Amino acid sequence: MKKIISFTGLFLFCVSLSACYTTRVGPGGDPMSGSSVKSFTRTVGVPHFVYGLVQGGNSAKTVQDVIDEEVKAAGGSKASNVRYTFQQSFVDGLLGGITLGIYTPISVTIEGDVVK
Numbered sequence: 001m002k003k004i005i006s007f008t009g010l011f012l013f014c015v016s017l018s019a020c021y022t023t024r025v026g027p028g029g030d031p032m033s034g035s036s037v038k039s040f041t042r043t044v045g046v047p048h049f050v051y052g053l054v055q056g057g058n059s060a061k062t063v064q065d066v067i068d069e070e071v072k073a074a075g076g077s078k079a080s081n082v083r084y085t086f087q088q089s090f091v092d093g094l095l096g097g098i099t100l101g102i103y104t105p106i107s108v109t110i111e112g113d114v115v116k
Contacts, residue, residue, distance in 0.1 A: 034115035038074040042066050043109045051101040066110050076114035085109040 044066060047056035067079045087107045088096075096104035 034077070034080070036080075036113045036115055037076045038070075038114045039112070040070040040074075040114065041109065041111045042070065043107055046106050046108050048104045048106055049102060050104075051096075052104045052106070063108065063110060067112065070112070071114050074114040076116050078115060079112045080115045082110065082112035085111070 044062055046062065048054065049056055063084070067082065071077070071079050085108070087109065088104075089107055092105045092107060
């Protein structure tokens with residue numbers, strides 16, 4: 001019985017140390033040049049390894065591909081007011097915990113406006 005209580009206490013302590021986080025990056029200059037055709041919001045998963053130190057895949061290409069797809073779909077010429085939100089959700093943290101930090105995914109939400 002003591003082992004179950006101590007294991008439960010240790011488990012709750014470890015869970016309380018983990019947390020979800022969000023980082024938001026936005027534009028700093030001229031917000032928009034041209035008329036807005038469409039606003040977009042897309043979320044993509046970005047794999048990381050070894051506690052987030054090693055990036056898996058090419059996320060810069062993935063983010064740029066998402067922006068290019070949105071511009072092409074809306075018939076615009078470029079994207080403006082692009083904001084990135086990096087978030088480690090509970091599920092992302094759970095996957096990192098299960099794999100002992102070997103695989104630590106992060107979700108990236110891309111928001112912006114397509115202009116002509």
